[in-house]
Amino acid sequence: DAGVIQSPRHEVTEMGQEVTLRCKPISGHDYLFWYRQTMMRGLELLIYFNNNVPIDDSGMPEDRFSAKMPNASFSTLKIQPSEPRDSAVYFCASSLSFGGHAPPVTQYFGPGTRLLVL
Amino acid sequence: QKEVEQDPGPLSVPEGAIVSLNCTYSNSAFQYFMWYRQYSRKGPELLMYTYSSGNKEDGRFTAQVDKSSKYISLFIRDSQPSDSATYLCAMSAGASWGKLQFGAGTQVVVTP
Numbered sequence: 650d651a652g653v654i655q656s657p658r659h660e661v662t663e664m665g666q667e668v669t670l671r672c673k674p675i676s677g678h679d680y681l682f683w684y685r686q687t688m689m690r691g692l693e694l695l696i697y698f699n700n701n702v703p704i705d706d707s708g709m710p711e712d713r714f715s716a717k718m719p720n721a722s723f724s725t726l727k728i729q730p731s732e733p734r735d736s737a738v739y740f741c742a743s744s745l746s747f748g749g750h751a752p753p754v755t756q757y758f759g760p761g762t763r764l765l766v767l
Numbered sequence: 768q769k770e771v772e773q774d775p776g777p778l779s780v781p782e783g784a785i786v787s788l789n790c791t792y793s794n795s796a797f798q799y800f801m802w803y804r805q806y807s808r809k810g811p812e813l814l815m816y817t818y819s820s821g822n823k824e825d826g827r828f829t830a831q832v833d834k835s836s837k838y839i840s841l842f843i844r845d846s847q848p849s850d851s852a853t854y855l856c857a858m859s860a861g862a863s864w865g866k867l868q869f870g871a872g873t874q875v876v877v878t879p
Contacts, residue, residue: 653810680865692811692855692869705866740810744865754799754864758810 653759655741661765667729670762673722674743682756683716683726684740692740698724699746731766738763770794773856773870782879786843790856790870793837797858797868800832802841805853805872814854815841846877 654673662668674681682697696706701718709716713732718724728735742756773790780786788802798819803811815830817823817839823830831840839858843850856870 682865691871694866694868697865699865705863742810754801754816754859754867755813756865756867758812760810761808 653741653743653757655739655759655762657762658760659763659765661767662731663767664732665730666766667727668731668735668764668766670726670739670741670764672724672726672741672759674724674741675745675757676722678743678745678757679721680744680746680756681718681724682742682744683724684742684758685737686740686761687737695726731764733766736764736766768793771856771858771868771870774873775871777874777876779876779878780846782846782848782877784846784877786841786846786850786875786877788841788843788854788856788873788875790839790858791837792839792858792868794858794860794868795834795837796860796862798861799859799864800830800839801857801867802828802830803855803857803869805855807852811855843875846875848877848879851875851877 656671683695686692695708696716698718716726738761740761742758744756771792800817802815804814805811817832820832820834827844829842853872853874855872857867
């Protein structure tokens with residue numbers, strides 16, 4: 650299995666530009682999570698989906714952030730407009746719920762997208 | 768105050784020593800307790816998972832949960848340089864098991 654795939658791996662953009670991060674979860678997984686990691690705030694859950702439906706978006710910092718999951722194999726996290734304080738590593742993770750072989754709480758993380766907003 | 772507290776370290780130990788890591792938490796609803804390992808510039812990976820209280824052992828790793836004290840621990844025996852990484856505790860409540868709360872992570876350095 651290729652694991653969780655994220656693109657791009659690095660993104661440098663200027664303040665005010667739109668940024669789109671992409672994620673392909675592990676095939677068959679029914680949960681997808683978006684996290685942000687910074688030195689100051691650590692690893693924070695932004696939003697998670699179950700069967701392509703957003704379950705909890707209470708971690709989304711503000712309206713500039715939006716996430717979609719149009720199908721079971723693809724999700725996007727969009728920031729518009731971007732600001733320097735959005736600079737962070739953004740991780741996508743996927744998980745298989747009850748009935749799978751792994752404990753339901755096991756989340757498999759992708760390699761992350763390093764975002765720098767100038 | 769954060770729901771999950773973890774000393775960021777760094778924690779430096781000689782090869783072969785026992786590494787002791789811990790987290791405290793304030794939310795008594797937490798039932799799922801995990802330890803993730805994160806190598807530099809990589810995504811976290813699950814090491815250990817415990818449901819409710821008790822101990823769990825997996826090779827050189829032992830996880831302990833004391834719900835009465837709201838305290839969890841991870842022990843790494845016979846530490847190796849390859850164990851050098853950041854270790855993050857994570858936990859969630861039963862009703863929303865997917866909503867993990869992470870500690871800040873402890874950086875561990877095992878010196879040869």
